[in-house]
Amino acid sequence: GQQLNQSPQSMFIQEGEDVSMNCTSSSIFNTWLWYKQDPGEGPVLLIALYKAGELTSNGRLTAQFGITRKDSFLNISASIPSDVGIYFCAGPYGGSQGNLIFGKGTKLSVKP
Amino acid sequence: DAGVTQSPTHLIKTRGQQVTLRCSPKSGHDTVSWYQQALGQGPQFIFQYYEEEERQRGNFPDRFSGHQFPNYSSELNVNALLLGDSALYLCASSFQVSQETQYFGPGTRLLVL
Numbered sequence: 001g002q003q004l005n006q007s008p009q010s011m012f013i014q015e016g017e018d019v020s021m022n023c024t025s026s027s028i029f030n031t032w033l034w035y036k037q038d039p040g041e042g043p044v045l046l047i048a049l050y051k052a053g054e055l056t057s058n059g060r061l062t063a064q065f066g067i068t069r070k071d072s073f074l075n076i077s078a079s080i081p082s083d084v085g086i087y088f089c090a091g092p093y094g095g096s097q098g099n100l101i102f103g104k105g106t107k108l109s110v111k112p
Numbered sequence: 113d114a115g116v117t118q119s120p121t122h123l124i125k126t127r128g129q130q131v132t133l134r135c136s137p138k139s140g141h142d143t144v145s146w147y148q149q150a151l152g153q154g155p156q157f158i159f160q161y162y163e164e165e166e167r168q169r170g171n172f173p174d175r176f177s178g179h180q181f182p183n184y185s186s187e188l189n190v191n192a193l194l195l196g197d198s199a200l201y202l203c204a205s206s207f208q209v210s211q212e213t214q215y216f217g218p219g220t221r222l223l224v225l
Contacts, residue, residue: 031212031213033212033213033214035216040219040221041218041219042116042118042202042216042217042218042219043155043202043216044216045213045214045215045216048212048213088154088155090154091212092212093157096168097211097212098143098145098160098167098168098206098211098212098214099145099157099160099168099170100145100147100155100157100204100212100214101154101157102154102155102156103154104153104154105154
């Protein structure tokens with residue numbers, strides 16, 4: 001079945017650094033969603049992408065819908081401490097637009 | 113603009129009991145989906161409700177059932193609780209016409225002892 005593979009699994013950031021993460025699938029997606037989840041909270045929708053090649057920004061966050069429709073990228077510029085958390089990519093499973101499948105997440109932590 | 117709300121925030125039950133979780137969608141949304149999130153994993157889709165009917169269902173047993181009310185709010189019921197049902201239960205709401213764009217509530221943390 002469809003699976004979303006996120007990388008890296010975890011990364012450490014220092015304030016001010018740029019961060020990149022990606023999500024790939026063996027199947028085509030027609031929507032890509034990026035969420036951030038803080039401990040004990042629900043995921044918060046950061047960016048939604050609906051068209052192959054689309055590049056969308058939300059403040060310091062930029063996400064792209066890959067041309068092949070099998071991948072997506074999320075970049076965070078000039079990271080700040082509140083960027084710490086788990087970032088999930090998600091997309092509709094098969095033909096069911098309402099059934100989202102999620103990657104396993106990329107955990108962003110602060111470098112000691 | 114009220115976001116998605118869920119109640120209760122935390123719940124402790126014992127094996128074999130039944131539980132009901134509640135969700136109010138974001139203002140204006142007509143579709144509610146429920147997800148289960150185990151520790152360290154991404155959310156997994158349980159089912160979706162629209163027009164008071166279950167429209168889509170993920171790979172969950174019949175012990176998981178739900179309901180949607182005329183005001184679009186929803187309940188998730190789990191019968192015969194198992195230890196493995198311990199998880200964060202998330203409600204997400206959307207417009208039916210753009211049901212893939214979902215907004216999540218804070219979740220209900222269920223612990224089954």
